[in-house]
Amino acid sequence: SDQPPPWEQAAEDAGAPQQELASSIKQFWPALVQIMQAGDPDQTERAKAILDDARKKLYAILAEED
Numbered sequence: 001s002d003q004p005p006p007w008e009q010a011a012e013d014a015g016a017p018q019q020e021l022a023s024s025i026k027q028f029w030p031a032l033v034q035i036m037q038a039g040d041p042d043q044t045e046r047a048k049a050i051l052d053d054a055r056k057k058l059y060a061i062l063a064e065e066d
Contacts, residue, residue, distance in 0.1 A: 008022055035047045 008026075032047065032051075035043055039047065
């Protein structure tokens, strides 16, 4: 496919903070893939816990009142 991933495409249409977030996602993804491919069960479970916690924290940010 000649199209960039959705997070890159969204970042191109957005300002600098969104581009920085997209860059962080790009740097994060290879680490996750390595855990999925080479991680033992304990490492995989710990990674899952981190992802679950991160998801909750991201939604908490959205729920904050200004």
